[in-house]
Amino acid sequence: MKKIALIYGVTGQDGSYLSKFLLKKNYIVHGVKRRSSSINTHRIDKIYQDPHEKNKSFILHYGDLTDTLSIKNLIQTIKPNEIYNLAAQSHVGVSFQIPEYTANVDALGTLRILDSIRSLKLEKKVKFYQAGTSEMFGRTVNKFQNEKTNFYPRSPYAVAKVYAHWISINYRESYNIFASNGILFNHESPVRGETFVTKKIISGLCKIKKNKIKTLYLGNLYAKRDWGHAKDYVEAMWKILQYKKPDDFVIATGKQYTVKEFVNLACKELAIKISWRGKGLNEVALDESGRKIIKIDKKYFRPTEVDSLRGDSTKAKKILNWIPKTTIKELIIDMISNEI
Ligand code: NAP
Numbered sequence: 187m188k189k190i191a192l193i194y195g196v197t198g199q200d201g202s203y204l205s206k207f208l209l210k211k212n213y214i215v216h217g218v219k220r221r222s223s224s225i226n227t228h229r230i231d232k233i234y235q236d237p238h239e240k241n242k243s244f245i246l247h248y249g250d251l252t253d254t255l256s257i258k259n260l261i262q263t264i265k266p267n268e269i270y271n272l273a274a275q276s277h278v279g280v281s282f283q284i285p286e287y288t289a290n291v292d293a294l295g296t297l298r299i300l301d302s303i304r305s306l307k308l309e310k311k312v313k314f315y316q317a318g319t320s321e322m323f324g325r326t327v328n329k330f331q332n333e334k335t336n337f338y339p340r341s342p343y344a345v346a347k348v349y350a351h352w353i354s355i356n357y358r359e360s361y362n363i364f365a366s367n368g369i370l371f372n373h374e375s376p377v378r379g380e381t382f383v384t385k386k387i388i389s390g391l392c393k394i395k396k397n398k399i400k401t402l403y404l405g406n407l408y409a410k411r412d413w414g415h416a417k418d419y420v421e422a423m424w425k426i427l428q429y430k431k432p433d434d435f436v437i438a439t440g441k442q443y444t445v446k447e448f449v450n451l452a453c454k455e456l457a458i459k460i461s462w463r464g465k466g467l468n469e470v471a472l473d474e475s476g477r478k479i480i481k482i483d484k485k486y487f488r489p490t491e492v493d494s495l496r497g498d499s500t501k502a503k504k505i506l507n508w509i510p511k512t513t514i515k516e517l518i519i520d521m522i523s524n525e526i
């Protein structure tokens with residue numbers, strides 16, 4: 187019998203990679219999309235067009251993590267073997283502007299799914315994956331963060347995700363639900379949302395190279411992140427649910443770069459020669475002809491920043507046999523070739 191998966195957040199970056207991954211593994215994949223006034227399925231449209239998928243293994247439903255009734259009805263109807271909760275207001279910066287909505291979706295949305303599993307008495311049938319984040323470590327003092335590192339969330343987004351993390355553990359311990367947390371560090375891809383920094387940099391530099399724009403505006407160049415490729419990270423999500431017991435895992439590359447280093451690496455691949463001048467809000471990157479192609483705009487700074495993230499995924503390597511396969515250079519090349 188084919189396994190059935192239900193993905194919340196199917197139209198997002200990870201949802202699209204996970205759908206393809208599970209379909210290859212012969213799952214029936216149900217995905218939940220939100221109603222939108224404009225089409226929001228561009229990342230998964232190709233799955234429909236794939237001739238191999240004409241067997242109707244990929245089914246979409248309308249729903250929303252703020253709507254308890256639809257969550258309960260869908261879970262009751264589909265009775266999936268695995269639920270992946272990837273849905274979220276996932277932008278850290280935006281969460282400062284819509285904190286209540288972020289908490290409603292990212293924190294309470296998780297509770298709504300878990301409590302539907304409980305109240306429908308599907309504890310023995312359904313495994314639940316929660317999309318946790320390295321942002322929960324926030325203002326950490328540890329050079330590397332692993333499953334034992336304390337959380338110190340620094341945004342409404344991260345605080346909501348800490349709730350989601352702990353409510354998943356609480357439902358696991360209280361009701362024996364197979365609920366696992368993946369604590370994923372930043373992961374990117376060609377279909378990364380346009381307002382996240384890696385995609386913004388790649389897309390901006392490609393436009394500069396083609397003379398479509400003159401300048402790319404960025405915020406904090408000195409934040410350090412551990413960037414991996416989404417296609418490696420969805421495999422980890424699946425492996426987490428195949429483990430014999432529910433547990434929590436850090437998923438990361440263990441390597442770290444500043445935003446500025448990411449810009450430099452991307453420029454190298456695009457054969458754009460730049461030099462940096464100035465400091466603080468006046469820092470700029472000049473191209474060979476002396477044009478200011480990168481400037482700083484303070485509107486991209488956050489009220490509280492997460493300065494440094496670098497994951498230690500020894501546990502995932504040991505227990506799940508998971509390791510990241512894509513280097514940062516390969517990630518950047520993949521993003522550039524899709525952009526071009
Ligand atoms: P993403 O591209 O922003 O996708 C988020 C998904 O959630 C989209 O499908 C979005 O729908 C959906 N969504 C938003 N609000 C919703 C609501 N109220 N009800 C139902 N669905 C809703 O994010 P991602 O990068 O794929 O990340 C997937 C998950 O992993 C998120 O929970 C994120 O917080 C978490 N995470 C991401 C990273 C990372 O580096 N990418 C790292 C750690 C954790 P629309 O398409 O309609 O907007």
Ligand code: GDD
Nearest residue numbers: 276278319320321371372381382383384404405406409486
């Ligand atoms: N978005 C953005 N735009 N970030 C910028 C910019 C800019 O113009 N300039 C500098 N940055 C800095 C941010 O201040 C942050 O320190 C870093 O670049 C990365 O920002 P994002 O790409 O927006 O990602 P994030 O680290 O805040 O959050 C992402 O990763 C988390 C995992 O750690 C998101 O995908 C979250 O959903 C995810 O949980």
